Amino acid sequence: MRAAYHHKAVLGAVVGLLLAFFLASSLAAGQAPQQGAPNNPEPPPAPVQPIPFNHKAHMAAGLTCDSCHTNANNAVLMTFPTAAGCMKCHATLAANTSPIQKLKQYYDSKKPIPWLRVYKVLPGTGFSHHTHLTAGMQCITCHGQVSDMTAMREVKSTTSMGGCIDCHRLHKAPTTCVTCHKAWGPGMVVAK
Ligand code: HEC
Ligand code: HEC
Ligand code: HEC
Ligand code: HEC
Ligand code: HEC
Numbered sequence: 001m002r003a004a005y006h007h008k009a010v011l012g013a014v015v016g017l018l019l020a021f022f023l024a025s026s027l028a029a030g031q032a033p034q035q036g037a038p039n040n041p042e043p044p045p046a047p048v049q050p051i052p053f054n055h056k057a058h059m060a061a062g063l064t065c066d067s068c069h070t071n072a073n074n075a076v077l078m079t080f081p082t083a084a085g086c087m088k089c090h091a092t093l094a095a096n097t098s099p100i101q102k103l104k105q106y107y108d109s110k111k112p113i114p115w116l117r118v119y120k121v122l123p124g125t126g127f128s129h130h131t132h133l134t135a136g137m138q139c140i141t142c143h144g145q146v147s148d149m150t151a152m153r154e155v156k157s158t159t160s161m162g163g164c165i166d167c168h169r170l171h172k173a174p175t176t177c178v179t180c181h182k183a184w185g186p187g188m189v190v191a192k
Contacts, residue, residue: 036141036167037158046151047116050106051099059147065139076128080115083107118152119143121159126182135171 058068068081083106094100106113119142121127132142139146144155157163161180168175 036137037156037163038166039144040155040157043153043155046153047118049116049151050114051103052151053115055146055149055152057150065146071129071133074130076130078129080113083113118154119159125180127180135173141167
């Protein structure tokens with residue numbers, strides 16, 4: 001009997017210590033309580049973009065996200081800036097560098113710049129920026145510290161089902177399958 005009590009006490013102490021260690025280590029790492037999409041444990045490398053675009057340099061120049069990404073008309077998308085938008089500055093700024101020469105070629109040809117996508121949900125899964133921005137979610141919660149990024153990478157698990165559901169539980173947002181897989185409603189048309 002005494003041995004059993006003893007074991008319980010030891011077990012209690014071990015659990016307590018583990019908890020204290022866990023709390024201390026997460027505080028030490030400066031982790032705020034989970035707010036949004038979890039960090040991507042192994043972010044894939046940044047794709048090689050048609051023009052090497054640097055968010056950090058542009059944010060340091062005093063731009064804001066909505067100088068280039070606008071969510072007009074309650075839209076699903078944030079959209080990318082046009083070459084004409086870039087040329088407002090780069091018609092003169094760094095105009096002789098090779099990336100800006102390439103930018104000018106896209107501008108002159110009137111073709112959109114074929115940016116490679118970094119965050120992309122599986123087609124058929126319903127995601128709307130407008131819904132989330134209206135609910136008070138911020139760019140940083142889902143895309144990380146963009147103003148420190150020299151090359152855009154998928155640092156957050158934003159497009160995985162686990163990433164969506166974690167945050168929905170946290171904010172008591174709906175988690176039934178058809179919330180996100182609308183096509184699976186009555187009729188069960190599987191998303192392509
Ligand atoms: C950072 C937290 C967060 C992440 C990440 C997130 N959501 Fe949400 N989502 C919310 C919140 C908050 C709402 C608003 C709930 C409300 O207004 O009742 C919402 C609402 C929605 C709605 C509308 C639900 C309804 O019927 O009102 C859909 C659809 C949705 N999210 C899909 C997704 C998908 C798909 C993903 C992942 C690709 C995702 N969400 C990732 C927080 C998040
Ligand atoms: C000067 C224009 C400019 C500004 C300002 C800017 N961006 Fe971007 N953003 C771009 C361009 C161009 C791309 C495409 C190239 C790339 O991925 O780096 C992009 C790509 C992205 C992507 C990747 C989207 C995808 O799925 O491919 C995210 C997320 C993003 N920006 C978020 C932000 C946030 C958040 C801010 C503010 C902190 C911001 N951007 C400010 C021009 C801008
Ligand atoms: C409001 C003005 C402004 C806009 C709009 C703007 N940029 Fe820039 N860009 C800058 C500044 C400032 C720098 C930094 C110059 C430096 O660090 O020497 C820069 C630097 C660059 C460079 C590096 C040039 C070099 O020296 O090699 C590239 C590439 C670039 N921008 C691409 C873009 C693209 C693509 C867009 C549109 C998506 C864009 N910029 C929109 C102001 C702007
Ligand atoms: C709740 C999470 C969430 C928030 C908040 C959020 N995004 Fe996104 N973002 C996503 C997801 C998920 C995708 C992929 C959507 C898809 O593939 O249709 C995405 C894609 C993008 C894209 C590329 C596709 C497009 O919509 O044009 C850009 C650019 C972007 N986000 C910028 C931003 C900016 C800027 C903000 C802040 C104003 C922001 N995002 C806030 C989750 C979020
Ligand atoms: C909050 C949004 C959300 C909810 C709720 C949700 N899913 Fe998903 N689901 C996603 C996203 C986003 C993906 C795409 C993940 C990726 O690309 O890695 C996905 C992918 C899937 C896939 C893989 C599809 C394929 O074609 O590979 C299956 C299966 C799935 N979900 C089943 C379910 C079921 C069953 C439920 C209900 C129990 C559910 N999901 C609820 C967002 C959601």
